[in-house]
Amino acid sequence: xxxxxxxxxxxxxxxxxxxxxxxxxxxxxxxxxxxxxxxxxxxxxxxxxxxxxxxxxxxxxxxxxxxxxxxxxxxxxxxxxxxxxxxxxxxxxxxxxxxxxxxxxxxxxxxxxxxxxxxxxxxxxxxxxxxxxxxxxxxxxxxxxxxxxxxxx
Ligand SMILES: [Zn+2]
Numbered sequence: 136x137x138x139x140x141x142x143x144x145x146x147x148x149x150x151x152x153x154x155x156x157x158x159x160x161x162x163x164x165x166x167x168x169x170x171x172x173x174x175x176x177x178x179x180x181x182x183x184x185x186x187x188x189x190x191x192x193x194x195x196x197x198x199x200x201x202x203x204x205x206x207x208x209x210x211x212x213x214x215x216x217x218x219x220x221x222x223x224x225x226x227x228x229x230x231x232x233x234x235x236x237x238x239x240x241x242x243x244x245x246x247x248x249x250x251x252x253x254x255x256x257x258x259x260x261x262x263x264x265x266x267x268x269x270x271x272x273x274x275x276x277x278x279x280x281x282x283x284x285x286x287x288x
Contacts, residue, residue: 161173245257
């Protein structure tokens, strides 16, 4: 006999709202082999198989959830907590933050001139941006390997 904690209630459906008002629905399900399937209705998820909505939820940040409830959050965590996917989501979260910070630095701190010091500063900023982009790419590749394939794929 499985106890309740060994047999999570599948799937859990959460609605999230973007800052611009767009609504998306994320369906989270534990499938055979203990993998997690997370399908979001946003364009990014459809195009790339992952999205920041999924990362936010896996990092137990529910700020964008529409009509949040303790019961829904409990059921969601019951499905995902302790899985390799949830552990990887924290790494993706850090890699995303580093990448966005490097991108902001490139926009905000890039010198406009072409003297020697300015060119060196641009090279430093570009190196930071390239490093964080490569790291994010590698981290996302590992994250996606922990995701169960989408429906019909
Ligand atoms: Zn999404």
